Amino acid sequence: MSTVHIQRILLVAGMLLRQSRILLLLLLVWPLALCAILLAADHGKPSSEDVSAILQQELFYGLALIGLGASVALGTEQRAHRTQQVLSRAVGRAEYLLALGLSAYLPFAGYVAVWALSAASFAVLLKTPMPLSAIVAELAAGLLLCASGLFFSVVFAQLIATACTGAVLALLILAGTHGIGGPAGLFGWLADQQTGSPLAVALQSAEVLVLAAGVCAAACTVFARKDLQLH
């Protein structure tokens, strides 16, 4: 993919993100605001249970809001005739699709980055580990969610989002029965239980990324052959 292609994708994604910039900004600030509230309430020394609860809340509600916002925005974009104004220029369908995906994925990545920052801050404060696999797994899940929202209805994307949230919740409960609290602990437990070695974790992450790339490629092929829904 050439620089020109990337420039076009970034141009379109930038315009899409600009539309919901205020909402996105508020969402990105939210984990930090919760951090500040927790620290202020507990005089700078929060308990590990409180930290786990806050991180968990940030993860579930934040990602759900980002997923909801992204899928609604993508659904609206699909229905808006603005699509034809972009595709009437020298923009390929794959480029447009990647721009849509990027506009959904960037807020997700941004949110996870802010969440990771707050989680890492607490981990340092409470001297507990914060595994990298947590971030990788969340990014991959978000990518798949966004890709699914592109080709099916918004309702379908919401069903997937709900199913994903339910699955993670079930895993958390399972993790709780093993005496492990908080999302960071959960992902660490999953990595340890299922792979047992850093190399295996890296391989699993690579598998997820290859799967995501496959989904994107398939999506581009399908989209190139589809009629735009302009009625």
Place this chain on the structure above:
Amino acid sequence: MAALLRFDQITKRYGRQVALDSLTLTVEAGEIFGFVGPNGAGKSTAIRIAMGFLHASAGRGELLGVPFAQARAARAGVGYVPDAPVFFASTPLEAVLFAGRLNSEDAGQTDADLRTRALELLRWLDLPVSFSGWRAAGKADARKLSRGQQQRLAIAQALVSHPRLLVLDEPTSALDPPGVSLVREALVRSRAEGTAVFFSSHQLQEVETLCDRAAFLAAGKLVAMGSMAELLREGDCVSITVRRLQPEDPFVRLHASTLSQAHSIAVSGDLVFVVPVHEQQCFLEQAWLAGAELVEVVRQRRRLQELFEMNRRASESGYVSGAQSDNPTDELRERP
């Protein structure tokens, strides 16, 4: 010279419904081509196939010499204005620059060129260029412009890359008369700059005034196509103006009642009859015998509105479902 836009037996089906049936037409460089037809005739479908938004069920087509499906780079040489443009959150200038930047690599425009061109177009199309003060900030959003301004902004976006072909889908729908005039001026000026224009419209007066050629579509089929001179060629009636006759004269009463196609209009004592060409000799002889003074005999020019109505009625009666002749206008003229 190669056609800028070519439809070759293009058909589009939605299930069992045929939206477009073997459409064949070409748009040549430097012309303004009108695409006319009633609602649901298939005009927008044809335009969307040309722009690559829809895929044809059968047939082939080319945009600037490139097959529709592979015309990504070729679209840098095409400006498109949809019937209802929708914009991103941006000022009008940013909206035009955004459209230009998407094409800039293929159109070979630098950012400075784009900005100059965008400002020129915004002024030309009477669109706001700059906003100052926080109170004006809300008006800076292209999404909040009036419908007419949005339509003109879409035209500015389409023209920013100096396209060879401008494609417009109902560009003047829902515009007020000054807005229509501005769009009309934009189309004429685009042609003067060497851009061919292909547009669909319900504004028959506009098509008649602007177009070099036009095509009529009804129920997905092309039913008439040709230059405006061909389409508006002399009709089958003559208007005969006579004087020295009174409305109560037997001749006038006779022809008012027996010639169903004739009608008379009193203009400063003159009477104007419109009679079929094949009856004019008989009519003139009788008028002469009745003591009338002949003022003028004029072959009537057919208006585009009449042709449109003929096409619409033909499509409603299902007549157009037959084979298409080489010159569909001739086919029309032979209809009862």
